[in-house]
Amino acid sequence: EFPGTVARPVGSFKSAGEFYYQTLRNNVDMLKLIQLGLTFSDENGNLPSLGTDEYFVWQFNFREFRVDExxxxxxxxxxxxxxxIDFxxxxxxxxxxxxxxxxxxSSGIVLDPDxxxxxxHSGYDFGYLxxxxICQPLPQTEYEFFELLRLYFPVFYDMKYLMKYCDLHGGLSRVAEVLDVERIGPQHQAGSDSLLTTMTFVKMKNEYFLDFVEDAQDETTMVETHTQHANVLFGLGSDGGAEWANGTMAPASALANESQYFPPRF
Structure with a gap:
């Protein structure tokens, strides 16, 4: 959770993605992270019990933000x-x-390709993280941002981007409702949102992408599909007018091929 969006960049931009990134960068640099939720699970959505009969999700409340300042x-x-939230x-x-x-x-959960x-819809989430x-402002360019992102978070999926292949619309709560995923905890609390994201992703994967994975012609096709749709942020990179491939970013038109339209593999 963060304090919203308070500034917009001025000037000319090469793409919608560039404008979105500069908006993101300006706001993340000026504002302060309020709350973070982390949910850990296996590929089937099973949560850690830590040897108890309960399941655990983590929510972190930060002290930097001051409403009066x-x-x-x-x-x-x-x-x-x-x-x-009590500020x-x-x-x-x-x-x-x-x-x-x-x-x-030091925990080992970042910088881990496994x-x-x-x-x-996590551009801002990753920006604040x-x-x-790095304890410094975000990079000036979208290209440098993605380089840094791929270093600390080598593999990620943005459900907002994946919704293009599911005929799903709206925000997280709306998608969860359509997929019949129950929220636990209050909306706009990071722990609850994090858990809902995990459970909704698992449901989306099982309902929309499992058949494609099972029907894929060969492992090469499946791997190409996986790498094409991993590490794409909604509104940025390949979704905002540029394509990330083999560690570099270039105009999407230069990399267009039929494989980029395949649904993702998980």
Missing amino acids: DMFAQESIELLKQSG DVMATRGIDLAHFGELLI RTWLTF LKAL
Whole structure:
């Protein structure tokens, strides 16, 4: 969770993706992360029990944001207040974000090519996470942003992008409702949103993509499909007018081929 969007860049831009990235960069650099939710699961959505009869999801509340000092979008903060976030308590008892970034790196959950990150419309989410990890402003260009993103988060899926292949529309809560996935916890709390993202992704995968994987002609086709649709952020990179391939980014028109229209493999 973050304080919304308060600034728009001015000037001319080569693509919608470039405008979106500069908007993202300006806002992430100016604003402060409020809350982060992390859900860990296997490929079937099974959650960790840590040796108990309960299941666990992690929510981190940060102390940097001050309602009376920092910039924010009024509507965003009102939604967070209505969801139960107490900014006064977070200011005194919240986590130091710089220290959290250090622990995130030492934990081993980033910089790991064997770990897959599941997200929903996550340009800003990754922007704030990268800012916490590198402790400096985001890169000036979208290309440099994707280089950094692929370093810390080698494999990720953005459900908002994958929805193009599912005839699904709307935000996370709407998609979860259509797929009959029940929310646990209040909306606009990062832990609840994180869990809902995981469970909705599993349902989406099983309902829309499993048949394609089973019907794929050969392993080569499946691998090409997988790499084509992994690591695409909605509105950025290949979805915003440029294509990431083999570690570089180039205009989508230069890389157009039929395989890029195949549904993704998981």
